[in-house]
Amino acid sequence: MKENELVFRLATRSDLPSIVRMLADDDLGSQRERNENPLPESYYSAFEQIDNDPNHELIVAERKGEVIGTLHLMFLPSVSFQGGLRSQVESVRVDKRFQSQGIGSEMMKWSMERAKQRGAHVLQLTSHKTRVDAHRFYERLGFKGSHLGMKLNLK
Amino acid sequence: MKENELVFRLATRSDLPSIVRMLADDDLGSQRERNENPLPESYYSAFEQIDNDPNHELIVAERKGEVIGTLHLMFLPSVSFQGGLRSQVESVRVDKRFQSQGIGSEMMKWSMERAKQRGAHVLQLTSHKTRVDAHRFYERLGFKGSHLGMKLNLK
Numbered sequence: 512m513k514e515n516e517l518v519f520r521l522a523t524r525s526d527l528p529s530i531v532r533m534l535a536d537d538d539l540g541s542q543r544e545r546n547e548n549p550l551p552e553s554y555y556s557a558f559e560q561i562d563n564d565p566n567h568e569l570i571v572a573e574r575k576g577e578v579i580g581t582l583h584l585m586f587l588p589s590v591s592f593q594g595g596l597r598s599q600v601e602s603v604r605v606d607k608r609f610q611s612q613g614i615g616s617e618m619m620k621w622s623m624e625r626a627k628q629r630g631a632h633v634l635q636l637t638s639h640k641t642r643v644d645a646h647r648f649y650e651r652l653g654f655k656g657s658h659l660g661m662k663l664n665l666k
Numbered sequence: 667m668k669e670n671e672l673v674f675r676l677a678t679r680s681d682l683p684s685i686v687r688m689l690a691d692d693d694l695g696s697q698r699e700r701n702e703n704p705l706p707e708s709y710y711s712a713f714e715q716i717d718n719d720p721n722h723e724l725i726v727a728e729r730k731g732e733v734i735g736t737l738h739l740m741f742l743p744s745v746s747f748q749g750g751l752r753s754q755v756e757s758v759r760v761d762k763r764f765q766s767q768g769i770g771s772e773m774m775k776w777s778m779e780r781a782k783q784r785g786a787h788v789l790q791l792t793s794h795k796t797r798v799d800a801h802r803f804y805e806r807l808g809f810k811g812s813h814l815g816m817k818l819n820l821k
């Protein structure tokens with residue numbers, strides 16, 4: 512294994528504090544997460560659902576044994592596109608201390624390969640309109656910003 | 667039951683021809699679906715996956731026993747938003763013969779109620795940038811176009 516190699520694996524329960532720390536560590540995330548010790552139970556119950564569903568893969572990226580990135584890859588069976596399987600990625604984060612080193616790009620390329628391996632015809636994501644740098648990053652990887660992503664708050 | 671009442675129910679295998687007909691019946695859909703008789707087997711195998719997964723609800727809207735609308739509602743467990751459940755709606759279609767009668771609106775309101783019932787904190791969707799009328803329709807229902815929806819073709 513090369514010294515700086517990223518290792519991708521399914522997250523375990525004990526990775527949750529690292530994952531939530533990364534989710535909470537930006538302007539949008541800080542408003543909606545509760546990065547506390549111990550973590551609120553709701554994070555653990557969501558983890559159990561994700562972990563028990565083979566169509567969900569909560570992933571961590573490790574370097575030298577340290578978790579420095581996370582993403583949530585999901586596979587969505589669909590009637591449209593001739594019954595084509597979609598993949599979707601949410602909650603992509605790289606630890607702020609290690610940004611701008613190509614880690615996000617490696618994580619997305621891993622996701623693309625994994626999605627192809629499972630037979631998905633598309634990898635989709637939405638990114639907040641204010642995350643302009645992220646849009647450019649995804650475009651460099653081949654994504655097209657063809658859609659408007661709309662959300663309705665139900666609470 | 668009122669004469670014009672819409673009835674919502676889970677789709678069955680025998681609804682697939684109606685569903686695919688509606689998916690194929692517009693500019694974007696006609697390029698990607700195969701509305702043939704019999705339908706390609708891929709539609710049926712996707713249906714089986716959806717039907718077996720309690721986090722997926724493929725819905726038809728019926729009026730007077732006739733299927734005139736469809737939508738695919740999915741529930742996505744997620745670590746973000748404190749482990750909050752997301753809901754997502756895809757493949758929303760109303761039979762062209764019955765458009766502009768408020769049916770789409772009724773279908774979306776049904777989806778919102780169903781998503782609340784299952785405890786989702788958000789209902790999300792993406793809509794192709796060219797579907798400007800659809801964006802206005804969703805905005806009237808309270809959706810905010812806060813995100814860019816990006817897709818990467820994997821085939």
